[in-house]
Amino acid sequence: MKRVAILISGGGSNMIALAESMVGDHPARPVLVVSNEPTAAGLSRAARMGIPAAAVDHRPFGKDRAAFEQELLKPLLAAEPDIVCLAGFMRVLTPAFVSRFEGRMLNIHPSLLPKYTGLHTHARAIAAGDAEAGCTVHEVTAALDEGPILGQARLPILPGDTAETLAARVLPLEHRLYPAVLRRVASGDRGRLDL
Numbered sequence: 001m002k003r004v005a006i007l008i009s010g011g012g013s014n015m016i017a018l019a020e021s022m023v024g025d026h027p028a029r030p031v032l033v034v035s036n037e038p039t040a041a042g043l044s045r046a047a048r049m050g051i052p053a054a055a056v057d058h059r060p061f062g063k064d065r066a067a068f069e070q071e072l073l074k075p076l077l078a079a080e081p082d083i084v085c086l087a088g089f090m091r092v093l094t095p096a097f098v099s100r101f102e103g104r105m106l107n108i109h110p111s112l113l114p115k116y117t118g119l120h121t122h123a124r125a126i127a128a129g130d131a132e133a134g135c136t137v138h139e140v141t142a143a144l145d146e147g148p149i150l151g152q153a154r155l156p157i158l159p160g161d162t163a164e165t166l167a168a169r170v171l172p173l174e175h176r177l178y179p180a181v182l183r184r185v186a187s188g189d190r191g192r193l194d195l
Ligand code: GAR
Pocket: 008, 009, 010, 011, 012, 013, 014, 015, 042, 087, 088, 089, 090, 108, 109, 110, 118, 135, 171, 174
């Protein structure tokens, strides 16, 4: 059974979709949820699901990412994860941290990568006049949002869409895509999935 740790910063709806999928004959189980935001709603939601949950506030470390990551590593390494899923985790990780989990750290990003790395993805897709938007699950590498793509799900951008209406339609797609990709990765399948 593969052990999965999930890093969050906010509501944790992707974390919940992942955790709820890891039941029955699924080859993985959630072993830890960590948030850099101590008040993240996802922490209490994880605890209610019986998943060990921890907070490591980034603020006391200021701009010292390495010091924050040393603290983040403590609960993470103690949980001995085989796979680490970033699920709305909004801190940029240093190459040194990423290299510890090379090939076994996944992220979900709300755009059709390689388009729109970083923030405000839906607003940028609309402003560019794109016909489609969506989400991507990829391996995390040192380059932000640029690791190998494991899966994508897409939908049309509708006339009158705003960043908010688009985000509200893409989020349920994320909840389908991420568990589907995690299941494949946990089974040893790195083939690309398109929904
Ligand atoms: C999701 O839309 C996820 O794709 C995005 O944050 C949201 C988290 O929602 N992630 C990023 O923008 C990463 N750069 P959730 O906390 O409800 O899962």
